[in-house]
Amino acid sequence: MKRYDVLVVGAGPAGLSAAVEAARLGLRVAVYDENARPGGQLFKQIHKFFGSREHKAKIRGNKIGEELLQEAAAAGVEVMLNAAVIGVFAEKEVAVRVNEQILCRQADALIIATGASENMVNFPGWTLPGVLGAGAAQTMMNLHGVKPGERILLLGSGNVGLVVSYQLLQAGCAVVAVVDALPRIGGYGVHAAKIARCGVPFYTSHTIVRAEGVNQVTGAVIGELDKDRKIIPGSEKHLAVDTICLAVGLSPLSLLCALAGCAMEDNPAKSGYVPLVNRYGETSVAGIFAAGDVSGIEEASAAMIEGRIAGLAAAQRLGFLTQEDLDARVAVQERALASLRQGMFAPGSRGQTFTATTEGCPLSQNLLRQGYLTDTELSAYPGVVWAEGLHPIIECTQNIPCNPCRDACPKQCITVGATAGQITALPIFDAQKGCTGCGLCVAACSGQAIFLVDEEAGEITLPYEFLPLPQKGEQGLALGRSGQEICAAEVVDVKTAKVFDQTNLLTIRVPVQYARQARFFRRAP
Amino acid sequence: MTRINEHPILGVYQKGEPVEFTFDGQPLRGRAGEPLALALKAAGVLIHRYTAKLRQPRGIFCAIGRCTDCVMIVDGRPNVRTCLTPLAAGMDVRTQYGRGEKQ
Amino acid sequence: MMLERGDIGGYIPAPDDDLLVCRCEEISQGEIRRAIHDGLFTLTELRRFLRTGMGLCQGQTCGRLVKAIVAKELGVSPAELEPITARSPVRPVEMRVLARNQEQKNG
Numbered sequence: 001m002k003r004y005d006v007l008v009v010g011a012g013p014a015g016l017s018a019a020v021e022a023a024r025l026g027l028r029v030a031v032y033d034e035n036a037r038p039g040g041q042l043f044k045q046i047h048k049f050f051g052s053r054e055h056k057a058k059i060r061g062n063k064i065g066e067e068l069l070q071e072a073a074a075a076g077v078e079v080m081l082n083a084a085v086i087g088v089f090a091e092k093e094v095a096v097r098v099n100e101q102i103l104c105r106q107a108d109a110l111i112i113a114t115g116a117s118e119n120m121v122n123f124p125g126w127t128l129p130g131v132l133g134a135g136a137a138q139t140m141m142n143l144h145g146v147k148p149g150e151r152i153l154l155l156g157s158g159n160v161g162l163v164v165s166y167q168l169l170q171a172g173c174a175v176v177a178v179v180d181a182l183p184r185i186g187g188y189g190v191h192a193a194k195i196a197r198c199g200v201p202f203y204t205s206h207t208i209v210r211a212e213g214v215n216q217v218t219g220a221v222i223g224e225l226d227k228d229r230k231i232i233p234g235s236e237k238h239l240a241v242d243t244i245c246l247a248v249g250l251s252p253l254s255l256l257c258a259l260a261g262c263a264m265e266d267n268p269a270k271s272g273y274v275p276l277v278n279r280y281g282e283t284s285v286a287g288i289f290a291a292g293d294v295s296g297i298e299e300a301s302a303a304m305i306e307g308r309i310a311g312l313a314a315a316q317r318l319g320f321l322t323q324e325d326l327d328a329r330v331a332v333q334e335r336a337l338a339s340l341r342q343g344m345f346a347p348g349s350r351g352q353t354f355t356a357t358t359e360g361c362p363l364s365q366n367l368l369r370q371g372y373l374t375d376t377e378l379s380a381y382p383g384v385v386w387a388e389g390l391h392p393i394i395e396c397t398q399n400i401p402c403n404p405c406r407d408a409c410p411k412q413c414i415t416v417g418a419t420a421g422q423i424t425a426l427p428i429f430d431a432q433k434g435c436t437g438c439g440l441c442v443a444a445c446s447g448q449a450i451f452l453v454d455e456e457a458g459e460i461t462l463p464y465e466f467l468p469l470p471q472k473g474e475q476g477l478a479l480g481r482s483g484q485e486i487c488a489a490e491v492v493d494v495k496t497a498k499v500f501d502q503t504n505l506l507t508i509r510v511p512v513q514y515a516r517q518a519r520f521f522r523r524a525p
Numbered sequence: 526m527t528r529i530n531e532h533p534i535l536g537v538y539q540k541g542e543p544v545e546f547t548f549d550g551q552p553l554r555g556r557a558g559e560p561l562a563l564a565l566k567a568a569g570v571l572i573h574r575y576t577a578k579l580r581q582p583r584g585i586f587c588a589i590g591r592c593t594d595c596v597m598i599v600d601g602r603p604n605v606r607t608c609l610t611p612l613a614a615g616m617d618v619r620t621q622y623g624r625g626e627k628q
Numbered sequence: 629m630m631l632e633r634g635d636i637g638g639y640i641p642a643p644d645d646d647l648l649v650c651r652c653e654e655i656s657q658g659e660i661r662r663a664i665h666d667g668l669f670t671l672t673e674l675r676r677f678l679r680t681g682m683g684l685c686q687g688q689t690c691g692r693l694v695k696a697i698v699a700k701e702l703g704v705s706p707a708e709l710e711p712i713t714a715r716s717p718v719r720p721v722e723m724r725v726l727a728r729n730q731e732q733k734n735g
Contacts, residue, residue, distance in 0.1 A: 034719065035589070036609070046534045060534070087716025097721055102729040117591060120689050122647055122657075127594075129571040129584025136588030139608075145529045145538035146563045170533050215582050216571045251692060258714035266707035272692075273711055467533045502534045578654040586651075586689075593684035593720070594651060604684065 012040020
């Protein structure tokens with residue numbers, strides 16, 4: 001039987017990170033993945049990641065995936081694709097199905113990084129062709145260049161739903177509605193805001209009543225929910241859509257852990273049935289580790305750190321690292337993890353409702369319900385400073401772990417938190433530092449929440465990631481934060497640069513009285 | 526247009542050679558190596574099968590090989606997950622009725 | 629949990645009983661609710677009796693939905709229910725492949 005020092009199940013962000021750490025310390029490491037491509041979901045995540053530099057913030061998920069694969073290859077990790085692990089047995093023996101064969105493999109340490117599966121909801125018509133998972137939509141458009149549909153209803157306003165909605169717009173689809181049964185948008189406000197200003201309406205406290213159609217989806221009916229989550233009679237609304245996309249959460253894919261005999265718990269804070277793990281990610285079975293979504297649903301940035309910790313710990317168990325060395329290295333990773341796990345979206349904050357940021361700024365209720373900030377709410381935040389001349393307006397209003405704006409500014413005009421690890425603080429703009437209007441912060445903001453504004457000139461520079469790219473001199477319409485048309489606008493500049501990483505900077509000119517409202521440009525039909 | 530020609534982030538997709546295959550005997554075109562399910566989708570085919578009990582139409586649901594709703598009869602073999610099967614020239618793809626027993 | 633048949637009352641039809649829950653085996657909410665009220669209180673029993681989660685996808689789509697229905701009918705939280713037994717193979721494998729593998733093992 002073929003043996004490895006470490007066998008990793010799953011070549012996603014956690015599995016690859018674990019493999020890289022262990023292999024770099026000289027262990028013989030193999031990663032088995034049932035898919036034809038490695039990287040897990042990373043290659044579908046074409047948006048810029050949150051976090052700070054150590055979490056690969058402002059780098060797009062697909063690029064992080066490429067980097068991880070290069071690191072794995074350089075470290076000598078063996079990656080086996082189309083290899084589905086179908087069983088785990090005593091003595092860390094695993095059965096792997098490859099084509100027409102079942103292979104047996106054994107390892108001294110096993111790292112289970114099988115990720116998550118999508119939750120589904122059922123409603124009349126949910127089996128019709130045209131109803132699909134959000135992951136399916138991402139696979140179609142981001143991996144294979146096929147649109148999931150033309151007119152789409154998205155069910156679920158967590159980060160997955162919001163990110164997929166934006167990606168659907170980038171693929172050229174119309175997002176007709178984002179519907180969520182909860183009274184609040186579940187994901188980051190900045191993700192909601194960037195689709196709201198494109199004109200996507202949010203229906204919070206709504207649910208899907210039925211999908212219509214005989215052979216495929218031809219429409220959908222949604223209805224408003226009362227406090228007891230019952231549909232309010234007469235609130236039903238028909239939407240002309242051809243596709244219904246479900247983004248209602250993820251569940252840990254932990255069956256292999258249970259099969260391996262690991263102690264398990266059903267923990268709603270971790271979104272499901274998960275193995276119990278210690279600080280190293282080790283389960284109750286010595287030498288079997290779990291890392292990433294399989295041990296609790298979080299962002300991919302957290303999965304990569306958990307992977308690294310498990311990889312290091314496996315190396316220590318096998319005698320490739322001293323306990324002292326391990327603890328020193330794990331402490332660094334734990335600090336990185338702790339900085340990600342702060343703020344109102346942290347795993348520990350699940351189920352809590354916040355009314356203000358840690359700075360004491362009131363949270364925009366409109367952002368939570370409709371996906372956009374109103375003009376009156378805006379001035380409450382430290383990134384919004386109405387100064388003379390060209391300067392950034394940072395519409396970042398929730399405590400999200402993210403600070404690329406601070407690192408992007410060559411003049412140090414932007415600060416995020418008093419200490420390096422405090423990355424959930426709202427960014428503060430200091431007009432005295434001499435902003436040059438370079439626009440680097442606009443392109444660096446993963447939430448696309450920064451705009452350069454020159455009120456006297458009526459000019460707004462905004463991030464733009466759609467095709468076709470408007471041309472200088474082009475006339476069109478300026479849209480407000482809600483996606484409403486507010487006035488005519490002219491494109492006065494279009495900047496594209498390698499450092500912007502596919503985020504173009506579009507400068508539009510509007511009548512000066514609209515400079516505080518105009519946040520998106522719609523090309524003339 | 527179901528296919529995206531150019532994407533603002535991903536640019537121009539790398540695609541396989543154009544190939545012909547048949548769906549229920551009717552010739553269709555797709556790109557070699559792309560998932561069969563997406564070649565069908567791009568060609569406007571959404572119904573992959575009809576269920577055993579209720580005879581209801583089904584198509585792509587998860588697109589990653591989990592749900593098995595997209596199975597069809599491919600080159601005579603029933604229950605083939607079309608979302609995981611790369612398209613090859615000349616493939617004979619048929620709507621599956623029920624569990625794919627011989628009709 | 630020591631519930632006995634009848635403790636949760638008899639099956640009362642609901643307007644959304646037609647709703648399909650298990651897509652593979654085409655099992656409706658009503659069939660599941662009726663089976664629960666007939667005394668099948670665990671996910672494993674339901675699987676054996678109705679085949680919920682026993683189709684090609686092996687419950688990857690409906691597992692959570694079935695669990696929610698059982699929890700609701702029994703008046704407990706889904707987390708309190710005994711999880712389904714994890715068994716190899718956790719991914720669908722054709723009998724052909726398993727049989728050939730056995731042949732190889734036996735030499």
